[in-house]
Amino acid sequence: MPQEAQISVNERAFIQDALKEQLRLDGRAFDAFRPLELTFGDEYGVADVQLGKTRVIARISVDVTTPLPERKFDGVFQIITEFSPMASPAFEVGRPTNAEVVLSRILEKAIRRSNALDTESLCIIAGLKCFALRADVHVIDHDGGLIDASCIAVMAALQHFRRPDVLVEGEKATVLSIRERDPIPLSILHQPLCVTFSYFEEGELFLVDSNLAEEQVRDGEVIITMNRHGEVCQIAKYGGAPVEPYALFNLTSLALQKVKEMSKFIQERLDEDAKRRNAGGLLAELSAENDRPFDRPVG
């Protein structure tokens, strides 16, 4: 399994010394995220998340298939993660690193198994036809905090995505193109987001959104997924050092605060994007006037 290059002894000792003096390498507070940036593509369902130097792009695509025989009324939803070798020399195509395995497992638990997406709404004709939704997560640049960034990217992309409408007549279903009928947003039941806490010094010290260097020094991590209503979807703990149960209570309340901030941020960006797409409003759509060149043609 390919591995990230290990951090040097000097750096490790320095980071630990700095943390004892309540300092982080980039001068952030212990419970602060790096600057978060979220942009949407021209197409529906493309979200580009930048968390400090980490960059993740999520893309949603849809296809029509037959539903699984044991789940006749459900559509198919898959999350596929891919670490591009562009992000870090430690990544290779086809050989997942430890981080990649953990990421795909956490996303599976956090988004798919927490029923964030109502898969029943993807069903077209029970037992015959359904939509297969696929979320591709591409890691473009890696500087730690991949789980948090990927989760934001997938949830933002799902909320941004519009699936084509279908016309069902008996056993015949027709998928209508965007020109024929306005595409439909997905039915999303809740918006889970992940907050990763890295702990140091045997669980004495917790950091939010650690960067790559801090991730390599930490004793372990606690990943809490919850939605803005305070419902915990999953808690995962990796790494050996023990964490006190009482500390977990504190972490969940801190996570809730962070998740609320992030949800608000995603919603703001979604609204901005919607406004940009709907430039002239209904009036512009109803107008029969074509775009005219400003310059009068010569001659």
Add this chain to the structure above:
Amino acid sequence: MAVDTMIVLPGDEVPQDALPTPTGKKKQLTLGPGLRHIPPSTVASTIVGALVTDDKKVAAWIESNSGRYLPTAGDLVIATVQTSTAEAFNCTLTPHTPYATLPHLAFEGATKKTRPQLAPNSLVYARVVTATKDFAPELTCVDPSTGKSEGLGPIKGGMVFKISLGMARRMLAGSKGGVVLLEALGEKLGFEIAVGRNGAVVVDGGKVKSTLAIGKAIQEVDEQALGEKAQKKLAERVLKSV
């Protein structure tokens, strides 16, 4: 650095009058990295960057901020020890590249009985002795002519800050590189620094706070390409904060 910089793109022909003319003893023009001679008399660039000329040495090369470090003989580097074999340490200069070898005896005063013990992932300031494309690069921590370390050797303490290769070159070039930040900081602050051509600087300012402040100031000069005036301003700001 030349005052009037000329930016070239790959394939651009460099006009004759932009190159130094060989005079006196040295009759030949030396072409450095990024320039290629196409006979009979065309000089073209192979990379994008700024054309730099040195009239004294009758040399010209392209200064660019390239991505990955390629070892060249004579370079000062910060190497990370990975493993130790019977006779040498295996070190990496950049992650995920083949090892460079650092013989156990290439330290000051090292004999077969008193060779240094270096743990995996410890840092060494070393010089590249040989670097060929078919063979692992060889490092040393002594000057072969004097047998002294000349400041090279294992690095204790401090923190590594990643910088671009162009910045590392500028910092090692002294006054020609146009980095006045360190001198400005050094007037009030005491610190140790080791610059590696492989894009790493080790700073030790004694205290965590000053080490961080110096390291971040260097990275800021690199990322924002600050000129001399801006560097002095930055140094003042850093000195105030520490």
